[in-house]
Amino acid sequence: MPGSTDRPAIEITDLVVRRGRNEVLHTLNLSVRSGSITGLLGPSGCGKTTLMRAIVGTQIVESGSVTVLGEPAGSASLRHRVGYVTQSPTVYLDLSVRDNVRYFAALYGRTAAAAAEAVDAVALGGYSDQQAGQLSGGQRARVSLACALVGDPELLILDEPTVGLDPVLRADLWDRFADLAASGTTLLVSSHVMDEAEHCPELLLLREGSLIAQLSPDELRTETGQSSLEHAFLTLIRSRTVGAEQS
Ligand SMILES: Nc1ncnc2c1ncn2[C@@H]1O[C@H](COP(=O)(O)OP(=O)(O)OP(=O)(O)O)[C@@H](O)[C@H]1O
Numbered sequence: 001m002p003g004s005t006d007r008p009a010i011e012i013t014d015l016v017v018r019r020g021r022n023e024v025l026h027t028l029n030l031s032v033r034s035g036s037i038t039g040l041l042g043p044s045g046c047g048k049t050t051l052m053r054a055i056v057g058t059q060i061v062e063s064g065s066v067t068v069l070g071e072p073a074g075s076a077s078l079r080h081r082v083g084y085v086t087q088s089p090t091v092y093l094d095l096s097v098r099d100n101v102r103y104f105a106a107l108y109g110r111t112a113a114a115a116a117e118a119v120d121a122v123a124l125g126g127y128s129d130q131q132a133g134q135l136s137g138g139q140r141a142r143v144s145l146a147c148a149l150v151g152d153p154e155l156l157i158l159d160e161p162t163v164g165l166d167p168v169l170r171a172d173l174w175d176r177f178a179d180l181a182a183s184g185t186t187l188l189v190s191s192h193v194m195d196e197a198e199h200c201p202e203l204l205l206l207r208e209g210s211l212i213a214q215l216s217p218d219e220l221r222t223e224t225g226q227s228s229l230e231h232a233f234l235t236l237i238r239s240r241t242v243g244a245e246q247s
Pocket residue numbers: 019020021024042043044045046047048049050051192
């Protein structure tokens with residue numbers, strides 16, 4: 001089973017990242033369990049994408065270490081083991097849905113049948129012949145996701161994959177993510193919508209470039225005494241801010 005070792009899929013030690021003049025990630029320490037769905041949550045601009053880029057190896061880091069599947073982030077050997085779906089879909093607009101996914105299937109040495117399966121997994125089977133340029137933003141994002149899924153990566157990094165999707169599709173996609181995790185894939189999924197956290201057994205809560213907690217949704221509720229995750233997150237932020245000011 002891919003990724004089903006005791007070793008964390010991602011280990012980050014003392015990570016500092018600057019973008020432009022600003023330090024945007026401040027000495028982060030965290031680990032992501034293999035074969036889990038981990039939600040990376042926090043307000044817009046808190047550094048989620050920057051952290052994901054550091055994990056994929058496309059972000060210059062100031063200091064600290066990022067180890068992915070036992071290798072330094074960005075190693076050539078990780079290229080086919082890690083799938084990354086960015087917020088802005090990267091698909092060939094002049095190609096059909098089918099050909100976009102087949103192209104990635106060929107790169108990963110996968111079959112046309114695997115490409116068709118990936119297209120079905122994102123509920124675009126009915127759009128296989130349509131040019132990607134003629135799809136809606138949410139549909140295009142799903143083509144991008146299918147292109148990553150077809151590689152059957154051990155680690156999938158998904159930046160806000162459910163933005164712009166209706167509730168039914170959103171629920172279907174989370175089911176699909178749960179299936180992938182059950183078969184050993186590790187998923188790191190970002191969102192700025194706390195409701196999504198419900199689908200993630202593990203949460204990384206980021207605020208202004210600092211990790212404020214790594215815990216499960218139930219632990220977050222217990223710690224804050226709030227049943228709504230949105231309120232729980234806010235309560236946690238307030239208590240940490242007050243704690244920091246008093247220390
Ligand atoms: N190219 C860049 N140059 C300088 N600063 C940047 C650049 N890209 C992002 N930043 C800054 O880095 C910080 C973190 O941005 P990042 O995109 O990682 O946040 P995010 O949590 O993913 O936000 P969102 O949920 O809105 O996508 C922000 O303050 C942002 O202004």
